[in-house]
Amino acid sequence: MENFKELGVDKDIIKGLNDLNIIKPTQIQAEVISVLLQANTDLIGQAQTGTGKTAAFGIPLLHRINTKADKVQGLILCPTRELGQQIAKQLFKFTKYTDQIFTESVYGGEKIEKQISALRRPTHIIVATPGRLIDLVKRKAVDLSHVKTVILDEADEMMSMGFKTQLDEILTHLTSVENRWLFSATMPKEIMQIVKRHFSPRAHKIEVSGKNVVNKNIQHQFLICEDNEKLNILVQFLKSEQDNRGVVFCKTKASAQVLAKQLIAKNIKTDAIHGDLKQIERDKVMRAFKNESLRILVATDVAARGIDIVDLAFVVHYELPDKEEYYTHRSGRTARAGKQGVSLSLVNSKELKNLRYFQKTLNIAFNQIRPRK
Known part of the structure; x- marks a missing residue:
């Protein structure tokens, strides 16, 4: 029609x-x-x-x-x-x-x-x-x-x-x-x-779109690194994205809080949303992110439910989720309303098998990228 x-x-x-x-x-x-x-x-x-x-x-x-x-x-x-x-x-x-x-x-x-x-x-x-x-x-x-x-x-x-x-x-x-x-x-x-x-x-x-329920406008990328390298690689990636905005996902409240503090220390305008926040605090963070006084939102899976913000250029899986539906929902925060977006997974050697599983189950192609030296 x-x-x-x-x-x-x-x-x-x-x-x-x-x-x-x-x-x-x-x-x-x-x-x-x-x-x-x-x-x-x-x-x-x-x-x-x-x-x-x-x-x-x-x-x-x-x-x-x-x-x-x-x-x-x-x-x-x-x-x-x-x-x-x-x-x-x-x-x-x-x-x-x-x-x-x-x-x-x-x-x-x-x-x-x-x-x-x-x-x-x-x-x-x-x-x-x-x-x-x-x-x-x-x-x-x-x-x-x-x-x-x-x-x-x-x-x-x-x-x-x-x-x-x-x-x-x-x-x-x-x-x-x-x-x-x-x-x-x-x-x-x-x-x-x-x-x-x-x-x-x-x-x-x-x-819609058969077995593959992941948005076609998303580029799925992954980078293999050890846990102690992830922060520096993330900061490099954020610098390469210049003023573009995005969401970085962690698996736990504790790791989301720590990562937000680390990014703030690197002068990146960041805040975190997680399950421990009162609704009034959560609303304050979301308002700041929507009006663009924050550039990066660090989020846990449950806390990010229902977030809909236009013009998010990327999502980063700082820690890979356990379930493929979480990967789908995380990635779906970018490339909305017909726009293009990037979904970048930072994976250690143990998480690689999870990534291969997502690739097969969700029928999507991941491109490997290398860290800048």
Whole structure:
């Protein structure tokens, strides 16, 4: 499909998309929207981060909202506060020229009373992290009995963060649902269990770019070095990137904190996000990174969930992750919205076999680069 009109998208939503310079549907948008606008259905979509999934499910959801009914009709579940806020913001922008559709984003780390108060206003769509949604339901602060469409976004991230039990509980609680849509970059067995238990066996399955769910615009590079050489090699790489911005990944909170301090000592504007940070501290770091007063963000896998910052030129795997889905999600922070990006792995001799495994499982080509002497 060349444009959204051919897909059957409402002309007022198309005007909102045009303002955002979203003119031509991506592959996932074209395939998903054409199915979801036709009839009520269950759907499982597999596509990497940064391919336009929010519009793929957001546009059909907006078509289903009856603005005259002051009820929650759509529910979007996602892993993190940042992703929830980002989805809510996108839906708001898509509806700039339509009848008002009210979306509320709720998540942990924020005072629940404030969110309860916000939900007393007219609300058509809730974007929620699973734990906070359950808290709100238990307090009878939200009525989900009129929800017709439930969406699980970044489902694999929700699994890796331990939300499977909560998702089972929420999906069991939703009795009037007519549409269940799930989107994920990878399909671990926990997701297949959710699908088997809660989705129709006739659910549409749409997989973009075949087995390879890693963005084609990313150059995957690796450099072999010993652990005691990694810092100097990283600093060299950052200098070669001049003013370009990126995220450096570590496996633990402790190593993220240490590396951030080491980079600051080398006069590189850096801060770290990890699980020990309070939400207010995390927000402060993310604000500084978004407004470009920080050049480098050092992050652990869980802390980086849902980060969406445009124009990141690279990610560096300072420590290689254990699982291939973590590699996919880390790499997906760069090369967003059609841009090019670099994913550089600094690997010691023991980590090399992990890299070979990722290469085979994710069907991607890694180029070896040599350290500058």
